Amino acid sequence: MAKRKVSSADFKKALEKGRPPNIKKIFPNSKALIVSGKVVDWAMMAKGKAVAMAANGRNQFVIRGALLAAQRANAPVIIEIAKSEGGTKAYCAVNYWNIAMLVDNLCNELGITIPVAVHADHYGIRDERDLAAAKVEIPTSFEAGMTSIAIDASHLPDDKNLLANIAINPYIPKWAGLETEVGEIKGEEGLSTVGEALFLIQGLNAHDIFPDWIALNNGTTHGIEEKDSGIQVQLTAEIHTALEKYKISGAQHGTSGNSSERLRQIVARTHTTKANVATALQMISWGVQVNDYGNAILDASGNFSKVKGEGASEEMWEEMVAYAQSKSWKKGDYKNLSLPFENKLLAQPKEIRDRMVKGVEDFAYKMMTEVFNAQDTAPLAIEAILKEGSYDLGPKVTRIENPAEWTESKITERASRLVGDKGPTGKFDD
Numbered sequence: 218m219a220k221r222k223v224s225s226a227d228f229k230k231a232l233e234k235g236r237p238p239n240i241k242k243i244f245p246n247s248k249a250l251i252v253s254g255k256v257v258d259w260a261m262m263a264k265g266k267a268v269a270m271a272a273n274g275r276n277q278f279v280i281r282g283a284l285l286a287a288q289r290a291n292a293p294v295i296i297e298i299a300k301s302e303g304g305t306k307a308y309c310a311v312n313y314w315n316i317a318m319l320v321d322n323l324c325n326e327l328g329i330t331i332p333v334a335v336h337a338d339h340y341g342i343r344d345e346r347d348l349a350a351a352k353v354e355i356p357t358s359f360e361a362g363m364t365s366i367a368i369d370a371s372h373l374p375d376d377k378n379l380l381a382n383i384a385i386n387p388y389i390p391k392w393a394g395l396e397t398e399v400g401e402i403k404g405e406e407g408l409s410t411v412g413e414a415l416f417l418i419q420g421l422n423a424h425d426i427f428p429d430w431i432a433l434n435n436g437t438t439h440g441i442e443e444k445d446s447g448i449q450v451q452l453t454a455e456i457h458t459a460l461e462k463y464k465i466s467g468a469q470h471g472t473s474g475n476s477s478e479r480l481r482q483i484v485a486r487t488h489t490t491k492a493n494v495a496t497a498l499q500m501i502s503w504g505v506q507v508n509d510y511g512n513a514i515l516d517a518s519g520n521f522s523k524v525k526g527e528g529a530s531e532e533m534w535e536e537m538v539a540y541a542q543s544k545s546w547k548k549g550d551y552k553n554l555s556l557p558f559e560n561k562l563l564a565q566p567k568e569i570r571d572r573m574v575k576g577v578e579d580f581a582y583k584m585m586t587e588v589f590n591a592q593d594t595a596p597l598a599i600e601a602i603l604k605e606g607s608y609d610l611g612p613k614v615t616r617i618e619n620p621a622e623w624t625e626s627k628i629t630e631r632a633s634r635l636v637g638d639k640g641p642t643g644k645f646d647d
């Protein structure tokens with residue numbers, strides 16, 4: 218059985234050895250244990266059948282609540298923000314360039330001692346222009362304290378997806394957590410296949426790129442689910458099994474609105490170690506009523522129902538609804554309230570702010586401990602850092618594939634032989 222407690226001497230050593238160079242440079246005197254995403258993956262694998270919450274910090278209340286929950290669960294946590302949420306065209310005040318600063322600051326303020334990774338979620342690359350921008354933008358986000366990233370070129374055909382992942386890799390620090398994505402997250406249509414996933418991971422392997430996580434389209438959508446048929450556990454398990462020799466873990470997207478039971482099966486039956494939770498935490502911070510797995514409960518007229526005495530003040534919520542109505546925003550558009558209301562929410566009295574955080578904390582704690590089986594994994598993460606004596610745990614696998622078989626022309630030729638149904642094209646939420 219793992220040690221449940223970390224001695225203060227070990228914690229100090231972990232701060233000294235475990236913080237990556239960018240973090241040490243920008244937060245030289247910090248007592249926040251910000252680590253590479255790899256460390257979080259390792260800790261979950263060390264426990265086995267355990268998944269780390271990756272909380273999308275769409276507002277400061279969510280970040281606070283997720284950190285407090287992780288501390289209570291004695292589990293590492295990933296605090297992340299996606300390009301759509303916090304890139305250059307963001308709808309949130311939290312962004313790629315201030316999220317590490319917020320996390321570092323809040324860890325110190327709240328006395329958080331569990332390891333935390335800061336992850337750039339869904340760094341989308343849809344064309345050559347995005348790729349050129351990424352070569353500048355990704356380094357800037359690491360300069361600002363990012364310790365992990367998800368490259369999402371899944372909107373592209375398989376060969377272009379692989380080639381984009383290869384082209385951008387030199388711009389990502391080797392020590393950082395790395396996630397890649399196959400199959401756009403868009404629900405029941407265009408589900409990922411074993412062939413597609415193998416193609417991406419083998420091609421990367423041939424180029425000495427060893428991602429920590431793969432995200433699949435395994436049946437979820439982002440945002441609010443209309444039904445809970447959701448995640449295809451069997452398909453996920455099959456793909457993870459096919460990828461076993463590449464030692465890649467799974468990343469689960471679109472968890473909000475999937476039943477706890479289905480998420481427990483993902484934990485128990487697949488190699489998933491990271492699960493993104495975005496919409497549910499935001500809804501709870503506002504005080505919107507959700508069911509046990511975080512899907513918003515709508516009233517008879519199909520509107521969100523606010524729980525009196527929880528989340529934002531009643532007056533604030535009325536203002537938010539009126540704002541959304543003035544823009545003719547539907548339920549799925551409510552996330553756009555993040556940016557215009559961040560300061561208004563922060564300007565509420567302490568008791569209101571505290572209850573917003575507390576709602577997130579309680580929900581996240583329950584999910585981490587009762588669904589994700591992540592409790593008491595923090596000492597395993599610290600153990601890994603101390604054993605390695607470094608912030609860089611290195612790759613989990615070495616090169617297996619032959620680079621000569623994975624040149625650009627061979628990649629294109631191989632991709633043309635892949636059979637798969639990509640599902641409908643269109644704009645799906647990241």
Ligand SMILES: [Zn+2]
Pocket residue numbers: 339402439470471493647
């Ligand atoms: Zn996602």
